[in-house]
Amino acid sequence: MSSVTVTKHMSEAKDTEDHKSIDLSPTESSIESSSQHQEKSTPVEEPKPVLWRRIWKKSVVLFERYWFLLGLGIVIGLAWAFPNVGKAHGAIESQWSVKWGAVIVIFLLSGLGLEVRVMLQTILLWRLHLVVQVINFLILPFLAWGIVRFFIIVNANLNTMVYQGWMIALSTSTTVSSNSVMTRNAGGSDAAALFNAALGNVMGIFISPALMTVFGDDRILFPPGSSRSTPDYLNVLKNLGSTVLAPLVVGQFIRFLFPKQIKYLAAKLRFSIINSLALLAMVWSVFCDGVASNAFHQLTAQDIIAILGVDIFMYLFGCALCIYVARLPWPKRFNEPAWVRRWRFSRKDTAAIMYCGATKTVSMGIPLINVLFSGSSYGIVGVLSLPLLMYHICQ
Template sequence: MSSTVTETDLKQEEIDLSNQEPYKQPEPSRRQAIQKKAYALFLRYWFLLGLAIVIGLAWAFPQVGKANGDIQAQYTVKWGAVIIIFLLSGLGLEVSVMLKTILRWRLHVVVQFINFILLPFLMYGIVRFFITVHADLDMTVYKGWMIALSTSTTVSSNAIMTRNANGNDGAALFNAALGNVLGIFVSPALMTAFQNDPIVFEPGTDRGNPDYLSVLKTLGSTVLAPLVLGQLIRYLFPVRVKYLAAKFKFPIINSLALLCLVWSVFCDGVASDAFTKMTAVDIVAIIFVDIFMYLFGCAACLFVARLPWPLKEEPQWVTRWRFSKKDSVAIMYCGATKTVSMGIPLINVLYSSSSYGVVGVLSLPLLMYHICQLFIGNFQVPLLKRWIEADEEDSCSEATQDVIPLSTIRKRGN
């Protein structure tokens, strides 16, 4: 019998294969779907989970991370963590992007004006209102609010959220760096000005030390010097730095250092029983006012950046002033956010002669503000992304309508 495969056999085999149902990937089980969803939520909100963990650890073991404690946190954390944060921030800032965006002075003025002028003085007005109506709040809360709103914009989270929303991340990075450099000088000046009001900062209570030499020395060595050094290394070895940043996940290391800083501050507060002095009314007031200030800052930034005009025919200066949606997202995140990484060192320097418990309570409004801006900012990202994409789709459709069909051109030619 011949073993040769005939053409008829091959055709029959092809018919049999074609009649077979295609292979289907098995549907994931309910457990796998839940695990996948949980992992996605963890990747998005792991920093918020980390905040809860470090606060819990500080509450359980305050002696470890407090100043003059087991690990001498006043040096290892409050200096080491801040230096790491700003060194990595300098390494992560693209030098060429900084050079291109540095000339966009209008955008920078809007961001820094809202961040350093509008929000601090609005907070000052709110504090004076609470004092006038005799609100049942601790005076330390008022001081903490003034310090929190006098700090500069954050470095990492606003740039990350701007990038995730398809905004102008170059403008966000530059204003984050600019704001933190200006913050070394502006934030202590604002605090000194506010402390001259005896109604908010009552005589005989803890007041910040307006020793500018000490402030500039400490913040310059922990903030400015690492930032400049990071930029210099990035300029000299750009390819190597990008490789190391991707390999070792610089943004994650930056966030972990920030968590260490938060942990140490809470350890100080718990170890000195400072938080037990805070009432439930104080905590609720801090949360609600922080949320209001962040949302107001976002609304103010978008209003100024997009500048609505009620009439159909708008003046030419309004059209020229209005920023793009990508720029507006960068303005919003940079103008409304506040930094813990510079705010806590500022509190430590200004109140170095006070007890660590006072420093812990003063840090609470800033810590809560940071948590609120991270939580709300992450929910704003998809909304802003759709807002930008809708504008891009409109631009594409308009460009498509302007194109003359090829068939029309042929008919005209005939």
């Protein structure tokens, strides 16, 4: 009897253990399924911070790439709001602090940043120099003259000083400061751009006044009695030598003596950024002069629209022409001659040709206007400067 009871109790205990083990399995299964569900649902909660990080990184990349254009808009706005600060003979005496100081900084740093060997090799690129100077001094000025004659023939009813301003703007040499900066930013040959900036402005001392003498014979553009004088070549040469050539030579000499140290400083101090800031200072000062002289108030809305339209067209045409001549496309269905392949320039040289061939200088153009129209009022000089100022902003 007792053995039967013991056996019964043992059987009940075994059934209880089996039941417990069966009861536990659903709990473990639910825990496991719950953890799997949590693992699957966790990534759904993270898109917001990831999206914001992507937007922030993209914004930083865009700012680093286009901060100069943003800065250009800011300095133009500041010049419009406070022209007396940056105008010549204004609060900071910008005719010295900016128009001399900024140009000297740009060309000193350009000389420091270029290897002497590369600069010497650039002198031998005669084809590149020929293309740049022919487009800059011949094609663009005479195209502008044709456009002006067309406006006169169709009776466009624009201010005569706008026509004169166009001819002065397109007769100036390539810009002395932005060429090397913008070419470097575009991954081009800044050595070629720098050499052409110096070469073009030395030639421009004589060619620009000569072109204005040729166009000045057109009595429709320049009626008799216009107040003009002979340019002071010696004074212009001194100005160019002091602000462009001397800093460039000094920078190259220092680079030759201390190549490793200068290379380290160029990377550490970001010479290219300093160059861009100096260029923004120049644009700010030039625009302050234009606003302070009330140049915008002396022209109609039709004049302003025409200036913008022609300036944009001339610059884009100049850029397209430079690229076309430098790369010289050839139809695929025809056999490409060997001379076409030999003529084509590299991408780096093409960037230098485009920036140098299509741009026009304010730092040489404004003094040229002041010399040629020294007998006129400051307001008239401002109106004559406006096409060049707007061209500079567009480029």
